[in-house]
Amino acid sequence: MCTNCSFKQQLFGNLLPGELQLLNNNRYEVRYKKGETIFKQGSALTHIACFTSGMAKIFIEGLNNRNLIIKIVKNGEMVGGPGMHTDFRHHFTVSALNEVQVCLLDAEAFQNVIKTNSKFALAMMRKMNKQGILNFEKFINLTQKQMPGRIADAIFYLADVVHENDSFDVEISRQDLADMTAMTKESAIRILKEFKDAKLIQVEGNHFEILNKEALRKISLTG
Amino acid sequence: MCTNCSFKQQLFGNLLPGELQLLNNNRYEVRYKKGETIFKQGSALTHIACFTSGMAKIFIEGLNNRNLIIKIVKNGEMVGGPGMHTDFRHHFTVSALNEVQVCLLDAEAFQNVIKTNSKFALAMMRKMNKQGILNFEKFINLTQKQMPGRIADAIFYLADVVHENDSFDVEISRQDLADMTAMTKESAIRILKEFKDAKLIQVEGNHFEILNKEALRKISLTG
DNA sequence: GAACATAACTGATTTGAATCAGTATATTTG
DNA sequence: CAAATATACTGATTCAAATCAGTTATGTTC
Helix, strand or coil, X not given: CHHHCCCHHHXXXXXXXXXXXXXXXXXXXXXXXXXXXXXXXXXXXXXXXXEEECCEEEEEECCCCCEEEEEEECCCCEECCCCCCCCCEXXXXXXXXXXXXXXXXXXXXXXXXXXXXXXXXXXXXHHHHHXXXXXXXXXXXXXXXXXXXXXXXXXXXHHHHHCCCCEEECCCCHHHHHHHHCCCHHHHHHHXXXXXXXXXXXXXXXXXXXXXXXXXXXXXXXX | CHHHCCCHHHHHCCCCHHHHHHHHHCEEEEEECCCCEEECCCCECCEEEEEEECCEEEEEECCCCCEEEXXXXXXXXEEXXXXXXXXXXXXXXXXXXXXXXXXXXXXXXXXXXHHHCHHHHHHHHHHHHHHHHHHHHHHHHHHHCCHHHHHXXXXXXXXXXXCCCCEEECCCCHHHHHHHHCCCHHHHHHHHHHHHHCCCEEEECCEEEECCHHHHHHHHHHC
């Protein structure tokens, strides 16, 4: 039930009981295993996904089988995408990084609630524009920094946003790290090794730890 | 008066007379000369600009004095930006490419109208998401195509979107073309010359003309 | 209209990053 | 448990694009 969901306040704080009920009526829960596709780029956008547990990568399928990971989502996050209100198609693929549980809300019901609740609509706009600001930063990071700067950015993203800790175990592969930073996996591995040799980070398989935050920050800022 | 503006339908088709009046009450017109700054990145977002004549470039000021042009706007277009509803700061700079005339609408009044008119709010969301889809395409273009593909994209953008003609005179410099495609001006000039030598386009100063659309399209698609 | 400044263009060189070609190490699965 | 497969890693080489160092145009301004 949406009404007693632990993420209710975070996601639907602006909704009236009746509106929440409307979303709840057209809702179903699904579990995905690691590697499974939750949304597929190009397919119809019929539902909005709200993550209750696990993590997923959101990526654009680009040219020559190359992907660009634009975000990693976890519990308490809502995923719609720019197809909402426009062409109602998915413009990215969402794939589970581990065991994932989501609530799927009907996109039409969702849009109706936006029409009836202007506060909620404004909150959604705020959310969209926040993502827009992040996209602008990503444009600069990807086009104006060279590899060490981009890898540093990715490490900070994983530490600060995804795992909220300077020491963490990633769910993503080296290829995924490369897909986050628009480079080849060989290059990503090389930079990681350079950082390790310079004692900026500790890396051992999936375990990452930031050792010298200031130096890493400097690399991130200067590109 | 907004009520008899020639772009009224295009921009504010969903508004009630009273709402349009509200925007009109807090509105003023400004003319900018070529090169002048309309909005400056980092400054307060107090107004939304509606272009009635002329052209402007919208660009993110990035690292080491490098810019990334994300859009070229002309008459009938509205420019707010992702600072709207969030931190109310500009996240890009808007600079006039020639003599420009804009109507500046109060951002607060604008937000109030969004609150009272759900159809308008939805139309704004649609607009935001359409830009979001374009941004996704731009991510792929800039990170997964090499220089010829990116220049081809820029030429198609100028022809199809900005000038709506395969033969056109640009208001932008070679440096601007480089800033649209995330490369140096030297590289941009070189690719332009290659295209010219291959008889794909005709370039003479500010005059551009697409000669071989199919070949250019192929370069754009394959990167 | 000469002097200056800005933008456009060109070639040589350097450098950053991809590609290629492997080996090593986990992780499935028959 | 061995075979197979995927992932991680490393070094050599190639290639794309930036940088550097100019020249040639095109405008401005005194």
